[in-house]
Amino acid sequence: MPSEPLPLSPVPHTTRRTPLSGFGKSLRKHWQLYAMLAIPLLYVFIFKYGPMYGAQIAFREYVPAKGIWDSRWVGLDNIHRFFTNYDFWRIMRNTLGLSLYYLVAQFPFPILLALSLNYVKWNRFRKTVQLVTYAPHFISVVVIVGMILQFLDPRTGIVNIVLGIFGADPVDFMGNPAHFKSVYVWSQIWQNVGFQCIIFLAALSSIDPSLHEAAVVDGASKLQRMRHIDLPGLMPLAVILLILHTGQMMDIGFQKVLLMQNPVNLITSETIDTYVYKIGLLSQALNYSYATAIGLFKNIINLILILFVNSIAKKLRQESLW
Amino acid sequence: MNAKVREPMGDRWFNAINLLVLGLFFLTVLYPLIFIISSSISDADAVVSGRVWLWPVGFSLEGYKAVFEYHKVWVGFANSLFYASVGTLFNVAVTILAAYPLSRKGLSGRNLIMFLFVFTMLFNGGLIPTYLLVKDIGLLNTRWALIIPEAMSVFNMIVMRTYFQTSIPHELLEASQIDGCNDFRFLWKIVLPLSAPILAVITLFYAVEHWNEYFNALIYLNDERKYPLQLFLRQVLIQNSVDTTMLDLDIKQAKEMEGLKYLLKYGLIVVSSIPLIVAYPFVQKHFVKGLMIGSLKG
Secondary structure: OOOOOOOOOOOOOOOOOOHHHHHHHHHHHOHHHHHHHHHHHHHHHHHHHHHHHHHHHHHEEOOOOOHHHHOEEOOOHHHHHHHOOOOHHHHHHHHHHHHHHHHHHHOHHHHHHHHHHHOOOOHHHHHHHHHHHHHHHHOOHHHHHHHHHHHHOOOOOHHHHHHHHOOOOOOOOOOOHHHHHHHHHHHHHHHHHHHHHHHHHHHHHOOOHHHHHHHHHOOOOHHHHHHHHHHHHHHHHHHHHHHHHHOOOOOOOHHHHHHHOOOOOHHHHOOHHHHHHHHHHHOOOOOHHHHHHHHHHHHHHHHHHHHHHHHHHHHHHHHHOO | OOOOOOOOHHHHHHHHHHHHHHHHHHHHHHHHHHHHHHHHOOOHHHHHOOOOOOOOOOOOOHHHHHHHHOHHHHHHHHHHHHHHHHHHHHHHHHHHHHHHHHHOOOOOOHHHHHHHHHHHHHOOOOHHHHHHHHHHOOOOOOHHHHOOOOOOOHHHHHHHHHHHHHHOOHHHHHHHHHOOOOHHHHHHHHHHHHOHHHHHHHHHHHHHHHHHOOHHHHHHOOOHHHOOHHHHHHHHHHOOOOOHHHOOOOHHHHHOHHHHHHHHHHHHHHHHHHHHHHHHHHHHHHHHHHHHHHHHHO
16 A cells, blocks of 8 residues: 555545535445445345335225225224223233333342442452343243243242242242233343443443542442442433333333243233234234234334434433433 | 462452452353253253253263254255355445445445445335335245345444444555555455455354244245244244154154153254354354444444
8 A cells, every 4th residue: 555645646536516416426325335235125124014004904804815905995994993902901911011010120130230239349259249230131032931930830840949948838930911911021130230230330431530539538338339439420321221221112022922822821911013923924814914013003103203202212321421 | 469468368268259340240141051052962862851961961862863863953944055155245245335335435425325224224114015025025935035125234334334434544445545456456455355344244144043033934934945044043043843753763762762862852952052152162252353443433
């Protein structure tokens, strides 16, 4: 590579004039970049925007043989059918209840773990804890649910054996609808606490060290430093993460819930996503349109929630961080 | 900070409690993992009667023998290896093709194109329309159904783009343009060799996703010979259906079937995680790094 540019070579950036001719120029100059983009763009158009177009069958009575356009237009009938469905409120309550429970229950743990890790000087131990607590994140959802079933087995599961030692009667966790949410939430926390703490660890390492130095000079104890420096330093991030997660309330871990379901706990375990799957793909009757309508209802609420929540997060960020 | 200075009493209490809290986290996460491994190499009797609580009781490789004989597992293993390797290669290629052009500042229409990608993270057509699309274009029950519909994750693309923007010096581009290097060549010869860390991270993200994926296989495939490992795991671990014709049982063993089933399950959990267990210690720090880059602009 030459150490200095040749004097006669064209300068790339200053040639842009009006936006229109600018685009033409850009196309000619960067045609290779646009060519690269062709494949990913084609992909999102077909596989992401395609289904958005297909989602109009929510407003039709879709018959595969007729295709989308020739299926009868029924307007909001399908949505209406869902709203008036006997199961509607139960499903909504399950979905939101599970989300809220998880959101609230998981909140303190990654923060606590990060704070705790941050004050351990013994490096080997610290590394080992990180290695082990991050690991479950990579276990597949099928295996996690398999493990849950083994551990909670009423007869042979270790949890019930331990309960037995303390004289308690065995609990059929998976067979009792009342326990479903807790089993879901706490296994989820177990699996993800380590990975979620990573982002808090990063935030801790970005706290200005001079604050700690000054506090040490003033004779602050570690506990005081944790309470008055680290915790306030993490709070903006924690609040923003919490807000952002509320934006995904309707999207509770569908794949795991589906695996954990059994006929007995369905009363508390049926969520919107699993319902759509069953109505649309498992049931014998042709329900494509109805299931699509339910899914679309969920996705639209999701979109509104995310946009709303993002604008709040943005405002907060401007006020509290910068 | 200054280890030589003797710490005040309060801080020593703090350290002790802190270690205790951390130890609790550590053991809570570790215990189930150890329990699984211990159970998988214990006697069937001990497992069923609940005598295993931490370390193996007795020693038996019956569970692993059962896993080995359960040939569906190997079909699944081979399929999953295929999906994970071919799928990941495909994913990474498509992701680069999107991430690199979008990392270039001078590109007209960049914001619009970026918006088209990001919007798919916020909204999607839903399960049924996606399924119908895959069905209509004839991918149903083909191996491609697990590869093409998930060709790229926009999140990973953004992570990679952020890396390109922040880690490839602009001067390199200018210098090579002056030398008459075109964009394809620049990407291939300069950008990619400089991006080994992010390529590793993204590859791992995709590979783990493929290895752990079951739902798409569940809805798109109905031919068992194409099933990934996770679907067979689901049969055994979740639906509790073990195809006993595959286990070479004599009468005595048939009696012990119940116990053997348990061992098979624990053995399966361990065996199916082997690729991850082997790779994990080496890649852990890359994952962390990837998450950092992602959260920077996420």
